[in-house]
Every structure is written in C-alpha cells, then in structure tokens.
Amino acid sequence: MSKEIYENPDLKKERQNCPFNKEEITHLLDGGKEKTIERKQLENYILSDEQLKDAVPMEYLSHADKYAEELRKACLLMHKLADSPAGQVPTLRALMGAGLGSAVLKEGNPLALHYVMFIPALMGQGTIDQQAKWLEKAYNLNMIGTYAQTELGHGTFLRGLETRATYDPKTQEFILESPSLTAYKWWPGSLGKTANYAVVMAQLYTKGKCEGTHPFMVQLRDEETHEPLPGIVNMWLNPVCISSYIHYGTYVKPTNSKLSYATMVFVRVVVCQDVTTNLRKAVTIATRYSCVRRQSELKPGDREPQVMDYQAQQNKLLPPLAATFAFQLAADHLWNLYHTANNNIEQGDLELLPDLHGLSCALKALCSSEAANFVEVCRQSCGGHGYMSCSNFPRIYGQVTAAETYEGENTVLWLQVARYLVKTRKEQSGGLSVKYLIGEEKGPKTVDTTLEGIVKLYRRAAVGLVDVAIAELDKSGRKGEAPHDAWNHAAVYLIKAAQAHARLFVVESFVDSLKEGKLSAPVRTVLSQLCELFIIYWLLERSGDFFLCSNLTKQDLLLLNSKYVELLAAIRPQAVNLVDSFDLRDEVLNSPLGCWDGNVYQRLFDEAAKSPLNQSNVHESFHKYLKPLLKSNL
Amino acid sequence: MSKEIYENPDLKKERQNCPFNKEEITHLLDGGKEKTIERKQLENYILSDEQLKDAVPMEYLSHADKYAEELRKACLLMHKLADSPAGQVPTLRALMGAGLGSAVLKEGNPLALHYVMFIPALMGQGTIDQQAKWLEKAYNLNMIGTYAQTELGHGTFLRGLETRATYDPKTQEFILESPSLTAYKWWPGSLGKTANYAVVMAQLYTKGKCEGTHPFMVQLRDEETHEPLPGIVNMWLNPVCISSYIHYGTYVKPTNSKLSYATMVFVRVVVCQDVTTNLRKAVTIATRYSCVRRQSELKPGDREPQVMDYQAQQNKLLPPLAATFAFQLAADHLWNLYHTANNNIEQGDLELLPDLHGLSCALKALCSSEAANFVEVCRQSCGGHGYMSCSNFPRIYGQVTAAETYEGENTVLWLQVARYLVKTRKEQSGGLSVKYLIGEEKGPKTVDTTLEGIVKLYRRAAVGLVDVAIAELDKSGRKGEAPHDAWNHAAVYLIKAAQAHARLFVVESFVDSLKEGKLSAPVRTVLSQLCELFIIYWLLERSGDFFLCSNLTKQDLLLLNSKYVELLAAIRPQAVNLVDSFDLRDEVLNSPLGCWDGNVYQRLFDEAAKSPLNQSNVHESFHKYLKPLLKSNL
Structure with missing residues (x-):
C-alpha cells in the first residue's frame, strides 16, 4: 500500500467540485x-x-x-x-x-547580469569582429561579464555619467577612469566579486572633446588569479558594487540605436512578466493559508471560521488574484505588439516604435507598483506569520519593489508616457495605443455599468486627466513660465494622466483577451468574473477620477459597490482552485504557509527547527552576558 | 584653529535664512x-x-x-x-x-517585553502578595520575563487559545500544557532563548469546566543554568518563539478588567508615537538626500537639479512630512484624553472608556497603516540607494509595518471601531468622539474650501460612509440574513466608514492644535501650511468618498488640486529646516543618506568598506566554485 499523502481537510474541501478544468x-x-x-x-x-x-x-x-x-x-x-x-x-x-x-x-x-545584460550588449552593440572575439567565450563562461552603467552619484540620467574614456591616438587605446567619488560604478550586479569583465558606459573624449556616452569592454580581473587588474579598486556588497578604475578599454560600437531601443522594450516586458509571477506566488501563499487558518468568530458560538470567509479578507486577496490575470494578459498583448514591431523594424519600418516604447514604460511602471502594493496586502493578510522570513513574503516583496526602480525609475517613466500623451492630444496625431486621445468623443450622458460601459468610463478618465494636465500646462504658460517649468509644475497631473492611460490598456487587454480567447465555458465564466471584479475594483479605488472626468453619479457608484461585493462572494469558492491553476511548485513558493498540502503548522514548526540557534538549549551568550546581568542585583 | 566641520553646500544653502526658530x-x-x-x-x-x-x-x-x-x-x-x-x-x-x-x-x-508586557502584567493583574514576590525581582533583573499569549494557530481571538491550565485540588497547583501543535506559544519575544519566566495566557479548567483565559506565571528555565525546566521544549528564532510545556503555574488574578482595558489604550497610544518617530526618521533621511542628490534635467542645458526641486518628488515627501505633525498632534490629543479618562477611572467613572477605546483602535490602525505607506514612499523616493540595507529604510519599514499587526490587527480594529459608529448612529447616542454622528446635520449646499470648510467635508464623508454601511446592513437584513452574516457582508463599507472617522479625528486634532497652541507667528505659518497641505492631500487621495457623501463639485476639486500644488511649492524651501527641527541624531537615523552633514557619497562608500566581503580582493569561493566553471569550457 502506498503512503497516503496528507492534505489539509479544509483545502481538500475547497478543491472538491471545481467547476472548471x-x-x-x-x-x-x-x-x-x-x-x-x-x-x-x-x-x-x-x-x-x-x-x-x-x-x-x-x-x-x-x-x-x-x-x-x-x-x-x-x-x-x-x-x-x-x-x-x-x-x-x-x-x-x-x-x-x-x-x-x-x-x-x-x-x-x-550570474544573471552576464546573460541578461552583458551578452545582449555584445550582441546588440558589438561589431562582428568583437562578437567573434568575445561571444563564444561569454557563452562558454570562459569569461563572466556584467554591465556597468549606474554610478554612485548618477542613475537615470545617462548624460550625467562621469566615467571617462579618453582616446589616446598614439596607442589607439581608450583610457577609462573614474574622476571622482560620485563616478564610482555602483549597483551593477556581479561587478564586485564575481565578474572578470564588464561593458562599461563612459563619456568618450577624443581630441579634448566629449562625444557623449558609449560602451567599452573592460577587463576587471586576471583570468587565472581573479586578482583585480592594476588600477581597479573593487568592492562587493549585495547587490552593490563599486569599482574605481583607470584602465584601458575597447570601444564597443553601437550598431543600431533603434535596435537597442527595442531591447529596452523587450526587457520591460520581461519585468512585467516577472513581477506578475511574483504576485502569483504571493497570492497563492496567502490564499491557501487563508483557507487553512481559522480565526475569531463569525456566527456566535460556531467554530472559528476560515479567514477566507471574511469579506474583509476576500477584499484583500481577490483583487490581487484578478490582477495576476490582468497583468499577464496585458504583458502578453504587449509581447505580441513587440514581435510585430520587431519584424517591422527589421524591415526598416520604425512606425510602431514610439507606441511600443510608451506602452512598455507605462505597463512596467504600472505592473511593478501595483504588484508591490498587492504583495504587501497579501503579506498583511497573513498576520504575524506573513511577517516571518520563512513565509517568503519579505523576499517576494523585495524583488517586486526593486522593479519599481530598475529598468527606468517609475516616476521618470510616467513622465515620459505623459509627454507622449500630451503631444498626441495637442497635435491630434499619434500611434494606435493613443488613438482614443484624438477627436472629441464625449462620454455618454448616462453611465452604463456593463463591462463595456465601464471600459468607456476608463477611456473618459484617461482623456479627462490628460485634459486636466494640459489645462494646468496652459495656465502656467499664460503666467509666462518657460515650458520646462510649466512641465515640472504640472507633474502631479501628468503622472495621474499617464497612470490612467496605463490602466486603460490593462483593462482593455483583459476584456479583449476574454472576448477573443478560445476558452471553455466554465473557464470563461470564472475569468469573466475576475475581469469584472478587477475593473470595478480599480474604478472604486480611484472613483474621484471618474467623478471628475465622466458623468458617473452617486447612484452609479453605489451600484458598482454592490456589484463588487457580489463578485467577491461569487469568486470566493474558486479561490483555491484558481491559485492551484497557477501550478506553482512548493519549492517555487518556498513558504510553509502556501504549500499545496496546507500542512501549515507542522511546516512552520519544522522550519523553525532549522534555525542554528535552536540546535542547543542554552546559547553561549547566556554565560557571557545574561547571567552576569541576572546576578548583578541592579 | 579648530577643524572645520563639513557641510554639503546644497544643505548649507537650504538652511540659510530659515524663517522660523x-x-x-x-x-x-x-x-x-x-x-x-x-x-x-x-x-x-x-x-x-x-x-x-x-x-x-x-x-x-x-x-x-x-x-x-x-x-x-x-x-x-x-x-x-x-x-x-x-x-x-x-x-x-x-x-x-x-x-x-x-x-x-x-x-x-x-529585553523589551520584560518591561513593556511582563512587568505591566504583574502590576496590573497580580495580587499584592504576588507583586511582593516578583516585582522587585523583575525590576532588579533577577528574573527576565515575557508575556506569552499568541499561539502558532491562534492570534487575535483570545477565546480560541488552546493552552490549558488545569487546577489540581490535591496539590493546589495548576498544570499548564499545550495540547496540540497549534497551541505552541509562538511569537512572544524573548521566550525562546532569553526569558526564564513568562506570564502565560491559558484556558483555566477546574472540576472539568473551562473558565476562560487567565494569566499564569510559569518558570521556564533554571535560574542558574538557564536550562529549560522539565517539560519545557523551547526554541527561539527572531522574533518567533515556540514553547511546549506541561508545567506547574501560579494563577495571576486579574484585579480589574477595566484597568487592563486602559493599559491596552495606553499601549496603543505608545504605538502611534513610535510609528510617528519612525516616520520622522524616514522623512528626514529622504528629504536630506533629495536635497543632496542631483539628477536629470529640468532646464535644458542646466546643471542637474536637486531632486527635491521636482514637483513629483515634493508630492512624495511633503505629505509624509506633514503627516508626522498630524499623527503626533493626534496622539498627543489622545494622550490627554487618556489621562483624563484614567483619573476618572480611578474615581470609578468609566464613562469615557468606550470613546477612548474606539479612538485608540482607530488611531493605532490609521497611524500604523499610513506611516507604513509613507515610509515606503520615502524609500522609493531615494531610488536604488533607498533599497540598500544601510539606508535604514528596510529596517524602519519592518518596524512600522509590524505595528499593523501587533496590539490588535488593523482590520480587526477597524471593524471594532465600525461597531461603535454604527451603534452610535442607529441609537443616536454615544461618546464625545462620535457626537457628530448624532442628529441630521446636512452638509452645506455649496462647498467652502477654507480649512474649516474642508474639515466640514471630512465630517460629511464620515457621516455619509456610516450611512452607506448601515444601508448595506439593512439591505441584508431585509433579505433575511442573520445579523452576523449581514455584518460580514458589509465589512468593506464598515472599514471605510471607520477609516473616515479616524481621518476626521486626525484632521480635527491638527486644526484645533494649531488654533489653540502657543506658537510664534513664523512657526504658526509653516505648520498651518503643512496642515492645509495634509488635509487637502488626504481629500484628493479619496476624493470619490467626498463626491459620494457631500456636494463637492468638479470645480471644487480642481480648485483644491491647484491649492495643493501651490502648497507644495510654498513648503519646499523649508523642507530641510523642518526635518532639522525633528532633531534626530545621526546615530538614530543610522543612514548615510540622511546624516546632518549631507556627506552622502563618502558615507555610502565608507559603509560599503565595512562589509566583510570587501576585506579581501578574491573571495575563497572563487577557487572552489567559480574557477572550475571558468575553466570547464561549457
């Protein structure tokens, strides 16, 4: 007889009679x-x-x-x-x-940056000769590289970088140097202890003239001894790296700046997928735990109910559950656009690029910030146990929130998106993703709270918030402010407009994917509920924007409120089945709270037993510090 | 000649001509x-x-x-x-x-729990004899105690605790035991390795009957050897503790349950003060850093501006700066109420207690959740450097967000507050803090956007959201739902109502404190600006609630929008002076980003140099793992 696999009875019940595959x-x-x-x-x-x-x-x-x-x-x-x-x-x-x-x-x-940044930089920016020299070596891991752009005092603004590469016509070499403390390369992963080569971004100086930032290949360490090469001061701390160097480099010639633009778009789509995967982990852990955990009292005298049966808990967990689908479908949509655009680019057609760039900025900023907030809500929904390291929430949060800063700091991205929106709205011309800003389509007089009606409201809000920002820009202009000052003084509005644009894209992608996707009826039903829940949730979160920009009435809002709580109740019974569908292995979840079998308490206990402190009854520090204190009669 | 103290020139400039003391x-x-x-x-x-x-x-x-x-x-x-x-x-x-x-x-x-929970438990709940036996010992640190309530499977709900204390009439002792895995005491700080005594909450059984939870004094470890006493299995991990015991305890008799109620209020006020101190640290670090950090471009061709000069950055940092004052003044207000109530309680008058309890729940939940969000915004405003451990943001955040769970989980507290609000509104009777819910004062037809006018809007929103929740409760009642089900199905609305109530208290406290406080004119000016900024900020964040519950129009909102950005610009020049006023020493800030002298980059560099990994050029792991890989020609 085979050993029976334990399954928490509450989870077993949740999994019975799942209506979808x-x-x-x-x-x-x-x-x-x-x-x-x-x-x-x-x-x-x-x-x-x-x-x-x-x-x-x-x-x-x-x-x-x-x-x-x-x-x-x-x-x-x-x-x-x-x-x-x-x-x-x-x-x-x-x-x-x-x-x-x-x-x-x-x-x-x-070794991530070796593959994610170093090799792509060689492929995208190196000459054929350089690729012949380095690519095989890099693929075979005979060299380990990183990509060194960010400096201690300089991040987002490429033109602000201080590292210099001075061309010496006599030797035909480039001398790289960090002229000051703030020029130290800081942050590039692996730079400190692991990598022995780096593609370094530096200001190119020839004949005393600065030619802007360019990439250079720099050997950092001896290939045999791993000792830093002369002139390279190198320190490592996770994930921070510092390097000060005066060294000879090889210029890596950018082959096509539009292509590197496309790479940036690609990387941002990957970021969206990654934060969505992380969000799925958080939602799975919190949902399973909430169905195992029993707490407090719903019906007086009854057994403590599953935490998931509280509406307040559903309100915490079902929107992020829905968000995992919303973000994934939007990222898929962008991914398809990217491939179309990339094919066009290879054929010399760059038309889709601004549109794609705008969408990738918007989606990266939106997914990373929303996912970070949602992960935190998931963590908090697990009470004290969510606070423990072993719950894995702290690590998941750390990874998601990092994505708010890297690959384009979110606030900077929002303002870039806003620039595209304002330009489109003012010039009445722009790409596919901003077509809704062209023309004067007024929203309907009365609001229709069907799915299509709500999408229209999102469109109204997106248009309306761009108009509010433009009005603010015009007001500053009339006061005689220079355009860059006016732009800065409208930043709060511009960011809101960009966010509304990003939300519209996500909401439309979700609705369209369900309309177009080949789905069985039961799967369509549950995904449609999640879709409706999600777009109402987001609307309620920012209902002021909709009041401001559309004809939404108080009655409409109360109606949407009611729909929202009805959807919470409707989706609740499928919560565990939905997170099961993510098919995340226990090793990937890496949390005693979220394992498939729901054996939460035994696993927490086992996890605690692994602590080195728990290998003895009395820690040596007792004798050194605590006992003298206990005996000192303070 | 004395050595000149370095001061970053940008900070020096910020500090010149401070208009207030x-x-x-x-x-x-x-x-x-x-x-x-x-x-x-x-x-x-x-x-x-x-x-x-x-x-x-x-x-x-x-x-x-x-x-x-x-x-x-x-x-x-x-x-x-x-x-x-x-x-x-x-x-x-x-x-x-x-x-x-x-x-x-x-x-x-x-040793915190020894002082914060163990000694107060003895003082509040022990008999005179017990106090004579233990208090001096505890004060002199001849014993180190903790307070063990939370169990692996049980938190908020005291009645759900499993630990048993069975009275043995023969020996006149209590036998304490953990009957199951989920009964393990988990979380009480110091329990695992440090404490040798604990006040343990357990279900009291006498003559086979459960008499509810009561506190027991339990010796955990030998006073000399620190070895766990027989029957005590003890494991420690930060901050989690597990203890399984079958042991003899001494019953600690609660002297006055109302008094322990007051202690709970006291502790919650302390939590509010603590999270506010933490928020001040975060705001100080982020504000100083934002004035030292120069990034990107405002005016084309100009030097990179101080990050603080971006409106987007002001929008991140000035609301939390204002919030530190709002929360502190509200906590002070509650502190005064507590003292009044405490005096009354000692004279047998318990009338203020429900009011005080409601306010302390509301303020604790509000301050901890808002401060956590604000700390995160501060951290993110520092880009990658805010992500580093040494920035101290991760630790500050960890401490603030923990306060969302301990001393009453926030969602549980919100629902308790809501119960008081609904009761007051329905019965048209309640304490001082909820008087505004009594009667049918309709808001004014047209909105007045002065400070007083805005406070009225907060009051309208607070009343309106209670009414929305009551309407939902009534709807469920008409559908025949039992009261506890109806309550659960209105949780989303009830929580919103409780939050609006808490916000009203903070807003009123802020406005009243400035009205009544003895302040010099320059200090009054800047604090009034912060006050106005803060209450407009909160309104804009949740403008939908105000549209729903008052006569706020689109024009009003646009006007408040404009006021808000004007206030950002007005307060910006005083940001550094304001955080200087917090007078937080560099050791307390514990962050190279936030030090008084603004010597950010040198301090970051010095901090990195402290890493043990940076004490050598080549880490031993190179020879063990990396070199074989580099040479393996994969």
Missing part, C-alpha cells in the same frame, strides 16, 4: 500545453538535485556565507545546463526568473 | 524645552559609549551572531541604567522606542 488555465498562462510539459520536465530535472537544496535556510547565514552558497549553486546550475531537457536558452530564461530560478537561488542569480 | 518646533515635539534638554543629555550619555557601537554592521552577521551581539548591548544598556542622567523610568522608555533605543539595538531590544 484547472489545467486549461495552467496552459493558458504557460502559453500552451507543450510549454507546460516542458516547464514541468525542467522543474523535475532541476529540483530533484539534492545538491541544489539549502542545508540551512539562507536567512540564518552571514552575508559572506550567503554569497558563497549562492555562488556554489549558481555554478552548479550552469554545469547542469548541458543536459537540460528544455535546451539551453529556455533553461537559462527559467533560471533567471521569478519562477524556477528563485526556487534555487533565493537571493537572485549572481 | 527650529528649536521651537523641537520643543513642541519633545513636549517642552526641559524634555529636549533631558533627551539630549541621555543621548550623549548612551551614544558616547564606544562599547555600544557595532564593529561590523548587523546586516553582515549570521542570525546567531546578531542575537548574541544584540544581547551583549542590551545587557550593557541595563548596567548603564543606574547612572543615567534622566532617571531609570524615562531612560527605559527611551531605550525601548524608535528613537534612542533603535540607535543601539537596531533589531529591537531583546
């Missing part, structure tokens, strides 16, 4: 049944390796031990690449991301 | 000039002790080393108590809190 949703999210099979094969291959497991949870180790342990596993993973059942490129992608990769390298992959 | 604000926040002097003396006394400084920053240590190091400093602090210039009780308070205490014990004071 969970695998259909899994395949939808993975991008097809074949992709699901491939993913599962790869997960089995990687996660069955005992050497990739942590003997002691990372959070108990010192910083230096954490680094060594993560490096050990990262190197081992690379050795496993050759035999990967999914092939090298898909495996690499899976190992860098918030899914499988995070199950092994919980603090992030120390 | 910074010390006046410092005294206001400290509670008088004498308190400021006392605080500074104590800070000098504690922070000049070299032994209380960290040789290596905490974040680089392993978990066990962190525990030992924090315990070392905590014990040393206790030895210093006797000679403290401020006296023992004020010193203890300062050492437990988010101010001075956090400068030494960055991960929290391991």
Whole structure:
C-alpha cells in the first residue's frame, strides 16, 4: 500500500467540485500545453538535485556565507545546463526568473547580469569582429561579464555619467577612469566579486572633446588569479558594487540605436512578466493559508471560521488574484505588439516604435507598483506569520519593489508616457495605443455599468486627466513660465494622466483577451468574473477620477459597490482552485504557509527547527552576558 | 584653529535664512524645552559609549551572531541604567522606542517585553502578595520575563487559545500544557532563548469546566543554568518563539478588567508615537538626500537639479512630512484624553472608556497603516540607494509595518471601531468622539474650501460612509440574513466608514492644535501650511468618498488640486529646516543618506568598506566554485 499523502481537510474541501478544468488555465498562462510539459520536465530535472537544496535556510547565514552558497549553486546550475531537457536558452530564461530560478537561488542569480545584460550588449552593440572575439567565450563562461552603467552619484540620467574614456591616438587605446567619488560604478550586479569583465558606459573624449556616452569592454580581473587588474579598486556588497578604475578599454560600437531601443522594450516586458509571477506566488501563499487558518468568530458560538470567509479578507486577496490575470494578459498583448514591431523594424519600418516604447514604460511602471502594493496586502493578510522570513513574503516583496526602480525609475517613466500623451492630444496625431486621445468623443450622458460601459468610463478618465494636465500646462504658460517649468509644475497631473492611460490598456487587454480567447465555458465564466471584479475594483479605488472626468453619479457608484461585493462572494469558492491553476511548485513558493498540502503548522514548526540557534538549549551568550546581568542585583 | 566641520553646500544653502526658530518646533515635539534638554543629555550619555557601537554592521552577521551581539548591548544598556542622567523610568522608555533605543539595538531590544508586557502584567493583574514576590525581582533583573499569549494557530481571538491550565485540588497547583501543535506559544519575544519566566495566557479548567483565559506565571528555565525546566521544549528564532510545556503555574488574578482595558489604550497610544518617530526618521533621511542628490534635467542645458526641486518628488515627501505633525498632534490629543479618562477611572467613572477605546483602535490602525505607506514612499523616493540595507529604510519599514499587526490587527480594529459608529448612529447616542454622528446635520449646499470648510467635508464623508454601511446592513437584513452574516457582508463599507472617522479625528486634532497652541507667528505659518497641505492631500487621495457623501463639485476639486500644488511649492524651501527641527541624531537615523552633514557619497562608500566581503580582493569561493566553471569550457 502506498503512503497516503496528507492534505489539509479544509483545502481538500475547497478543491472538491471545481467547476472548471484547472489545467486549461495552467496552459493558458504557460502559453500552451507543450510549454507546460516542458516547464514541468525542467522543474523535475532541476529540483530533484539534492545538491541544489539549502542545508540551512539562507536567512540564518552571514552575508559572506550567503554569497558563497549562492555562488556554489549558481555554478552548479550552469554545469547542469548541458543536459537540460528544455535546451539551453529556455533553461537559462527559467533560471533567471521569478519562477524556477528563485526556487534555487533565493537571493537572485549572481550570474544573471552576464546573460541578461552583458551578452545582449555584445550582441546588440558589438561589431562582428568583437562578437567573434568575445561571444563564444561569454557563452562558454570562459569569461563572466556584467554591465556597468549606474554610478554612485548618477542613475537615470545617462548624460550625467562621469566615467571617462579618453582616446589616446598614439596607442589607439581608450583610457577609462573614474574622476571622482560620485563616478564610482555602483549597483551593477556581479561587478564586485564575481565578474572578470564588464561593458562599461563612459563619456568618450577624443581630441579634448566629449562625444557623449558609449560602451567599452573592460577587463576587471586576471583570468587565472581573479586578482583585480592594476588600477581597479573593487568592492562587493549585495547587490552593490563599486569599482574605481583607470584602465584601458575597447570601444564597443553601437550598431543600431533603434535596435537597442527595442531591447529596452523587450526587457520591460520581461519585468512585467516577472513581477506578475511574483504576485502569483504571493497570492497563492496567502490564499491557501487563508483557507487553512481559522480565526475569531463569525456566527456566535460556531467554530472559528476560515479567514477566507471574511469579506474583509476576500477584499484583500481577490483583487490581487484578478490582477495576476490582468497583468499577464496585458504583458502578453504587449509581447505580441513587440514581435510585430520587431519584424517591422527589421524591415526598416520604425512606425510602431514610439507606441511600443510608451506602452512598455507605462505597463512596467504600472505592473511593478501595483504588484508591490498587492504583495504587501497579501503579506498583511497573513498576520504575524506573513511577517516571518520563512513565509517568503519579505523576499517576494523585495524583488517586486526593486522593479519599481530598475529598468527606468517609475516616476521618470510616467513622465515620459505623459509627454507622449500630451503631444498626441495637442497635435491630434499619434500611434494606435493613443488613438482614443484624438477627436472629441464625449462620454455618454448616462453611465452604463456593463463591462463595456465601464471600459468607456476608463477611456473618459484617461482623456479627462490628460485634459486636466494640459489645462494646468496652459495656465502656467499664460503666467509666462518657460515650458520646462510649466512641465515640472504640472507633474502631479501628468503622472495621474499617464497612470490612467496605463490602466486603460490593462483593462482593455483583459476584456479583449476574454472576448477573443478560445476558452471553455466554465473557464470563461470564472475569468469573466475576475475581469469584472478587477475593473470595478480599480474604478472604486480611484472613483474621484471618474467623478471628475465622466458623468458617473452617486447612484452609479453605489451600484458598482454592490456589484463588487457580489463578485467577491461569487469568486470566493474558486479561490483555491484558481491559485492551484497557477501550478506553482512548493519549492517555487518556498513558504510553509502556501504549500499545496496546507500542512501549515507542522511546516512552520519544522522550519523553525532549522534555525542554528535552536540546535542547543542554552546559547553561549547566556554565560557571557545574561547571567552576569541576572546576578548583578541592579 | 579648530577643524572645520563639513557641510554639503546644497544643505548649507537650504538652511540659510530659515524663517522660523527650529528649536521651537523641537520643543513642541519633545513636549517642552526641559524634555529636549533631558533627551539630549541621555543621548550623549548612551551614544558616547564606544562599547555600544557595532564593529561590523548587523546586516553582515549570521542570525546567531546578531542575537548574541544584540544581547551583549542590551545587557550593557541595563548596567548603564543606574547612572543615567534622566532617571531609570524615562531612560527605559527611551531605550525601548524608535528613537534612542533603535540607535543601539537596531533589531529591537531583546529585553523589551520584560518591561513593556511582563512587568505591566504583574502590576496590573497580580495580587499584592504576588507583586511582593516578583516585582522587585523583575525590576532588579533577577528574573527576565515575557508575556506569552499568541499561539502558532491562534492570534487575535483570545477565546480560541488552546493552552490549558488545569487546577489540581490535591496539590493546589495548576498544570499548564499545550495540547496540540497549534497551541505552541509562538511569537512572544524573548521566550525562546532569553526569558526564564513568562506570564502565560491559558484556558483555566477546574472540576472539568473551562473558565476562560487567565494569566499564569510559569518558570521556564533554571535560574542558574538557564536550562529549560522539565517539560519545557523551547526554541527561539527572531522574533518567533515556540514553547511546549506541561508545567506547574501560579494563577495571576486579574484585579480589574477595566484597568487592563486602559493599559491596552495606553499601549496603543505608545504605538502611534513610535510609528510617528519612525516616520520622522524616514522623512528626514529622504528629504536630506533629495536635497543632496542631483539628477536629470529640468532646464535644458542646466546643471542637474536637486531632486527635491521636482514637483513629483515634493508630492512624495511633503505629505509624509506633514503627516508626522498630524499623527503626533493626534496622539498627543489622545494622550490627554487618556489621562483624563484614567483619573476618572480611578474615581470609578468609566464613562469615557468606550470613546477612548474606539479612538485608540482607530488611531493605532490609521497611524500604523499610513506611516507604513509613507515610509515606503520615502524609500522609493531615494531610488536604488533607498533599497540598500544601510539606508535604514528596510529596517524602519519592518518596524512600522509590524505595528499593523501587533496590539490588535488593523482590520480587526477597524471593524471594532465600525461597531461603535454604527451603534452610535442607529441609537443616536454615544461618546464625545462620535457626537457628530448624532442628529441630521446636512452638509452645506455649496462647498467652502477654507480649512474649516474642508474639515466640514471630512465630517460629511464620515457621516455619509456610516450611512452607506448601515444601508448595506439593512439591505441584508431585509433579505433575511442573520445579523452576523449581514455584518460580514458589509465589512468593506464598515472599514471605510471607520477609516473616515479616524481621518476626521486626525484632521480635527491638527486644526484645533494649531488654533489653540502657543506658537510664534513664523512657526504658526509653516505648520498651518503643512496642515492645509495634509488635509487637502488626504481629500484628493479619496476624493470619490467626498463626491459620494457631500456636494463637492468638479470645480471644487480642481480648485483644491491647484491649492495643493501651490502648497507644495510654498513648503519646499523649508523642507530641510523642518526635518532639522525633528532633531534626530545621526546615530538614530543610522543612514548615510540622511546624516546632518549631507556627506552622502563618502558615507555610502565608507559603509560599503565595512562589509566583510570587501576585506579581501578574491573571495575563497572563487577557487572552489567559480574557477572550475571558468575553466570547464561549457
């Protein structure tokens, strides 16, 4: 007889009579049944390796031990690449991301920048000769590179970088140097201890004239000894890196600036997918825990109910659950646009680029900020247990909130999006994604609270908030302010307008995907409920914008309020089945609160038992510090 | 010649021509000039002790080393108590809190619960005999206690606790036991490794009958060897504690349940003050850094401007700056009410208690959740550097967000507040703080956007949202739902109503304090600007509530929008002077980004140099893992 697998009875009940096929949703999210099979094969291959497991949870180790342990596993993973059942490129992608990769390298992959930035920089910006020289070496990991742009005193603003590359016509070499403390390269991952090469962004000086920022290949460390090369002062701390150098570099010639633009778009789509994966993890952990946890009293005298049965808890968890679908479908939509645009670019047609750039900025800023907020709500919904390191919420949050800053700081992105919106609205001309800003389509006199009606409201709000921002710009203009001052003094409005634009894109993508997607009736039903819940939720969160920009009445709002709470109740019974459909393995969730079997308390207990402090009854510090205090009769 | 003290030139400029006396604000926040002097003396006394400084920053240590190091400093602090210039009780308070205490014990004071929970439990709940037996011992630190209520499977709901205390009439002792895994005491700080006694909450069983939860004194460890006593299984992990015991306890008889109610109110006021102190730290760090950091471009061709000159940055930082005053003044107001109520209680008059309880729940939930959000905004406003451990934002955030769960989980508190509001509104009778819910005062037909006018709008919103919740309750009632179901199905509305009530209290406290306070004209001017900024900010954040519940028009909203951005510009020049007025020492801020001298980049560099990984050029892991990989020709 086989050993029976434990399943928490409350979760078992949640899973009974699921009205839809969970695998259909899994395949939808993975991008097809074949992709699901491939993913599962790869997960089995990687996660069955005992050497990739942590003997002691990372959070108990010192910083230096954490680094060594993560490096050990990262190197081992690379050795496993050759035999990967999914092939090298898909495996690499899976190992860098918030899914499988995070199950092994919980603090992030120390070799990530080699693949995500260094190799793409060589491919996108190197000459054929340079690629011949370095690409194979990089692919074979005979060199480990990183991409060094951000400096201690300089981030977003490329033109502000201080690192200099001075051309010496005699030697035909470039001398790279950090002229000041604020010029130290800071932040590039792996720079401090791991990488031995870097693509370094620097101001190019020839004949005493600055020619702007350009990329240079710089060797940082000896390939044999790993000692820093002369002139390179190098310090590492997670994830911060400092490097001061006076060194010779090789100029990496940008081949096509439009192409590197496309790369930026690509990276932002990946960021959206990654934060969505992280949000799925948070929602899964919180939802399962909320169905296992019993707390307080609903009906006087009854057993403590599942926390999930409180409307207040549904209000916390079902909007982020719906958001995981909204964000994924919007990212898929953008991904398709990216491929169309990329094909066009290769044929010399750059028309879609501004549109694509605007959407990728908007979606990256929106997904990262909303996902961060939602992850926090999920964590808080688990009370004290969500606060524990082992819940994995702190780490998930750390990764999602980092995405608010990297690859374009969100506020900077919002203002870039706003510039495109204002230009379109004023000039009455722009790409596909901003067509709704052209013309004077007034919203309907009375509001219709069907799905289509609500989407119209989002469009009204997006148009209206651009108009409010333009009115503010015009007001400053009439006061005689210079355009750049007027722009700054309208920033609060401009950001709001950009956010409304991004929300509209997400809402339209969600509604359109359901309309166009091939879905079984039961899956369509539950996804439609999630869609309606989500777009009403967002509207209620910012109802003031809708009052301001449309004919929304108090009665309409109360009606939407009622619909919202009805949808909470309607979706509640499927919450566990929906997160099950994400098909996230326990190793990926990495949280005793969220495991499939719901054996929460035993797993928490086991996790605590792993603490090195719990290996003895009396810690040595008792004798050193505590006993003298207890005996001192203060 | 004395060595000149460095001051960043941008900060120096910010500090020139300050129109108000910074010390006046410092005294206001400290509670008088004498308190400021006392605080500074104590800070000098504690922070000049070299032994209380960290040789290596905490974040680089392993978990066990962190525990030992924090315990070392905590014990040393206790030895210093006797000679403290401020006296023992004020010193203890300062050492437990988010101010001075956090400068030494960055991960929290391991002896905090001894003073904050254990001793108060003895004082509030012990008999005279018990106090004679234990209090002196506890004061002299001959015993170290904690308070063990929360269990692995049980938190908020006291009646759900599983720990049992069974009276044995033969021995006249109580046998305490954890009957299951979920009954393990979990979370009580110090329980695992530090405390040797605990006040344990347990279900009392006599003659086979459960008499509800009562406190018991339990010895956990041998006073000499610190070994756990027989039957006590004890594990420690920060801040989680587990204890399973079958042990004999002494019943601690509650003397006055109303008094313990008052203690709960007191603790919640302290929580409000603590999260406000933490918010002040975050705002100070972010504001100073934003005036030192130069980034991007405002006027084409100009030098990179101070980040603080962007309206978008002012929009992030000035509302939390204003909030520190709003929360502090509201907490002061509640503190005064507490003292009045406490005097009345001692004279047998309990009338103020429900009011006080409601306000303390509301203010604790509001301050902790808003402060957590604001701290995050401050952190994000510092870009990548705000993400670093050494910025101190992660720790500040961790401490503030914990307050959303402990001492009453916020959602639970909101629903308690709502119950009081609904009762008052329905019965048209209630305490002073809810008097505005009595009667049918309709808001004015047209909105007046003066300070008084806006306060009226807050009152309208608070009344209106209670009415919306009651309408929902009535609707469910008409559908035949039982009252507890109807209550649950209105939770979303009830929470909103409770939040509006809490906001009204904060807003009124702020306006009234300025009206009544003795302030110089320049201080009054700047605080009035902050007050107006803050109450408009909150209104704009939730303008939908005001559209729904008052006669606010689109034009009114646009007018308030304009006022808001004008106030941002008006307060901007005083931002640094205002945070200087908080008078937070660099050791308390504990962040290279926020130091008084603004020497941000040098301090960041110095901080990085402290990393143990940066003590060598090549980490040993290179030879073990990286070199074999580099040479393997994958």
